[in-house]
Amino acid sequence: MTVGGRYQVQRVLGRGGFGEVWEALDHNLNRRVAIKFITGVAQYPEAARRFAREARILASLNHGSIVTVHDAGTIDHGGLPLPYLVMEMLHGGTWETAWPDSAVETGARLADALAHVHAANVVHRDVKPANIMICTDGRTVLMDFGIARDDNSLTRTVTTTGKAFGTPAYMAPEQFGGAGATPASDVYALGLVLVEKLTGQRGPAAQLTGAARAAVPGHLVPLLTRMTSHLPQDRPSAAECARQLRAPAAKPTLVLPGGGAAAPGLSGAGAVVRSGSLRARLAAPGALLALFLVSGFIRAYSYGGPHNGSLWSGPVRGTIGAFAGPLFRVRGQDFSTWDAQAWAAVTTPLVILGLGATLALTAGLVPGAGTLPRLGGYAAAALAVAGLSWQAANYPPWYDPHVPMEPSTGMWLFYLATALTIGEYIRRDVRNQRPAAQVRLPGTPASR
Known part of the structure; x- marks a missing residue:
C-alpha cells in the first residue's frame, strides 16, 4: 500500500488501542519512516481529535529528545477517512526492556525534553517507560503525544465518560481526583520512572525501603523525593530536574557508630567503599x-x-x-x-x-x-x-x-x-x- 503517493508501507511495528504504527519507505527522499494510523475513527471520534492534536503539537516542537514529524494527512480506507502521521524512524527499544548506559543521564535528557514541552505550554500527560525510546544511536526520545494538551487552561484530565487520561501507574495524585494535568504532573511521572529504574521499585521516593534507597545516588534522593511529592507545588520544574540530575555528586561522609564520620578518601577500615561498583x-x-x-x-x-x-x-x-x-x-x-x-x-x-x-x-x-x-x-x-x-x-x-x-x-x-x-x-x-x-x-x- 502506498500512502500520500510517496510512502510505501511495508511492515507493522506496533499496535495500540486506537492506532497502528508501520514502517514505510519514503520514495521521494529514499529514507525509512514510521507512519502512525488511527483506526476506529467512526466508532471513536475522540481518537481522531487526539490524533490531530498530536500532529499539531509535534509539528510545533523541535528537540533532539522528541520524535520528529515529517508529514501528516488522510487517506480513504474502505470509504472512511484514515488519518496518518509520518514520523522519523527510530531504531532501538522502549525503556520497558532496553537498558541505557546511565539511568540518571537518561532522566536528565527526558527532563530537558519536558522542559521544552512545558515552555511551549504543552503537558504530555503520559510519561512512562513504554513511551520512552532508547535508540541505538545513543538518543533518548519521548514519544506518543496523543493525549497531550496544548490549550491555555490545561485543565481537562477526565473525559466525558469519566475515564482519566494517562496510565494509572504513573499518574500524579491530583489526576486521580479529576484535577487538571499540569507540568508538575509530568515531573511526578518522570520521578516515578527514575525511582523504578534506579531501585526496581515503583512508588514515591519517600516510601522507599532502606535497601532500595541505597541504590539511589545519595545526592539525588532529595530531588526524587521532591519530584514525587504528593503536592504539585512542592515539585521542581523539569528544567530544574535536568540541572540537578547532571550536577556532580558531593563526596559523601560515612557516619560511623557513635556519631563519628570517616573522611572521604580515608584508607583502612574507615574508608568509604562503593559495594555497588x-x-x-x-x-x-x-x-x-x-x-x-x-x-x-x-x-x-x-x-x-x-x-x-x-x-x-x-x-x-x-x-x-x-x-x-x-x-x-x-x-x-x-x-x-x-x-x-x-x-x-x-x-x-x-x-x-x-x-x-x-x-x-x-x-x-x-x-x-x-x-x-x-x-x-x-x-x-x-x-x-x-x-x-x-x-x-x-x-x-x-x-x-x-x-x-x-x-x-x-x-x-x-x-x-x-x-x-x-x-x-x-x-x-x-x-x-x-x-x-x-x-x-x-x-x-x-x-x-
Missing part, C-alpha cells in the same frame, strides 16, 4: 568461574583408588569429560525409554545452565533488586542442585560399570565451587536486604 560485583563471580575452569581440567575420577594416576589429565578424563561423557554416549533408543543414560544427557546441560545463570545473577545483584530477579537466582541454583543430586544418586558423572572408579580431586573441587557459588548468591541477597549504612552529604545536619 562493577569491580566489586564481578570479583567473587569471576573467582568462582576461574575455580570451575580449573576443576574442569583436573582428573575427575581415579581407577581403583586416588593413588593411581596423576592429578592433572586431559579434558577427556577430566571433570569436563566426566560431565560431557553422557552427551556422547547417549543413543536414540535411550530417549524412547528415558533410561538413566538419557536423563544424564539432559541433566548435564541443565546443571551448566543453572550454575551459569547463578553466577551471572550474582554479579548483577544490587541493592533494591526486584523480587523477580532475586527469585530467578534461587531458581537457577535449585536447578543446578537438582541436576547434580539426581546424577549423584542415579548416574554419577564418573560412572563406568566395567571399571572400578571413584571421584577424585577435580569432581570434589567442582562440587565445592558449586556450593561456594550458591553460598555467595545467598550472602549477597541477605546483605542487600539489610538497611544501608547512613551516608551524609557535606553541609547537611546529622539526623537525631
